[in-house]
Amino acid sequence: MQIAVVTGASSGIGREFALRIDEKCSLDEIWLIARREKNLKNTAKTMRTKARILPLDLATQDSLIALRRLFEKEKPVVKILINAAGFGKFGSVQSQTPETIEEMIAVNIRALTSVTRMVLPYMGDGGGIVNLSSVSGFLPLSYLAVYAASKAYVLRFSQALAEEVRERNIRVTAVCPYWVASEFIPVAQETDDGDSINQFRFITVPYRVVKKSGRDHEKGKTLSLPGFVPKAIFCLTRILPEACQRAIWAKTRKISRS
């Protein structure tokens, strides 16, 4: 059985990736993972490929164990894995509850790493892994510190893994978008101290991100910068001193809060 696995398939970028895979690939099943079963069913309704609905909370160890057991039982051939599940919260580290911070780390880092590790033995020659990082992974972002650091992890993890699995002919791509219009933003704005960002200039849509990063992945690129803004930020973070990057973000954040 040849399958694709998509985490975060209930909305936004993950949902858009599931639809793109459905359109482009001939597979036996696409496994759709997120917490909201109803949304996953809605994604499945618009697909021609058979979908397996897996309503799992990836922040929990039980869900990761359940998923591992499913792989052991079904022994599928995974053609592509999309790790899109993730979330962020605006606000200072001190204002965020320990639970919020732990959940962010659990979903953005632990689950992404565990699901990738789980899938690797089932991935054959020509397989692919797409991990959703972010431009926030390029620089230290105050008042988005844990999220940005988690995306730096995703970026470095993906780049290192790409090297390890190259000889198995498996492609790994870290996708680094700027703001994308999805449920990510209202989720991030629900802060513990009400200190949020409210302006999102140069925002793009999931369709554009998925179209560009899907192409980059097919070309074998390890890093996908979907759009002009991610490219510009990437270049600036290569040349500007870190103190300067922090100052620019502080100014941008101040303007974006009004």
Ligand SMILES: NC(=O)c1ccc[n+]([C@@H]2O[C@H](COP(=O)([O-])OP(=O)(O)OC[C@H]3O[C@@H](n4cnc5c(N)ncnc54)[C@H](OP(=O)(O)O)[C@@H]3O)[C@@H](O)[C@H]2O)c1
């Ligand atoms: N939107 C942006 O501005 C932006 C920019 C750069 C990078 N990204 C990254 O892109 C990825 C996709 O984000 P998006 O923009 O598509 O946001 P989104 O629409 O909010 O999608 C996030 C997905 O993650 C799932 N998820 C969250 N917590 C989960 C949990 N505990 N267990 C299982 N699934 C969980 C959500 O499903 P349920 O709620 O149903 O569980 C949802 O399907 C994320 O990793 C995000 O960090 C987003």
